[in-house]
Amino acid sequence: NAGVTQTPKFQVLKTGQSMTLQCAQDMNHNSMYWYRQDPGMGLRLIYYSASEGTTDKGEVPNGYNVSRLNKREFSLRLESAAPSQTSVYFCASIPGKYLTTDTQYFGPGTRLTVL
């Protein structure tokens, strides 16, 4: 099992450019999450998907869109990147459909810089 994988590992964008961050898990998990990590602020939830075909906003959804392509894949799209979106992005998954007592499994992260 590869677990949770993310691509790319690093990306530099110019303000206004768009890009999609990819996430895939091979653990047959139902729920998937996108977080951003900024120094001193911990992880903040951007969007999540409780099951295939559903997505919901998290704490900081503005400027982002998501797609739950199938059970394995959950992508995060920046339509018009801004410097404030410079961050490290993590994808995570859990076996259940809702965040109960399940442990979250995290990907290795994507480090994004917006100039």
Next chain:
Amino acid sequence: AQSVAQPEDQVNVAEGNPLTVKCTYSVSGNPYLFWYVQYPNRGLQFLLKYITGDNLVKGSYGFEAEFNKSQTSFHLKKPSALVSDSALYFCAVRGFAGNKLTFGGGTRVLVKP
């Protein structure tokens, strides 16, 4: 709204000494509490969680944490720290009826030989 506070940005400890990383929380109802560790350039790894039952929870790599309801705390401890324990540690909480996990700001642990 639920929240987590990790009052120390960094904790320095000598190898072999006890290690404590502090965490306090605020949540409606009974909490579900988690500790994660992040090594450089890696994703977060699960250490331990408190759901219910015994207030002392044992986890991976010799870590343990004590749930204290009256003080709303869930401090992470290790009796004898190793240099390899140097990492960023996150506490997280979820309320019983909530569907989101709230993370603290993280505490960097530096264990010196």
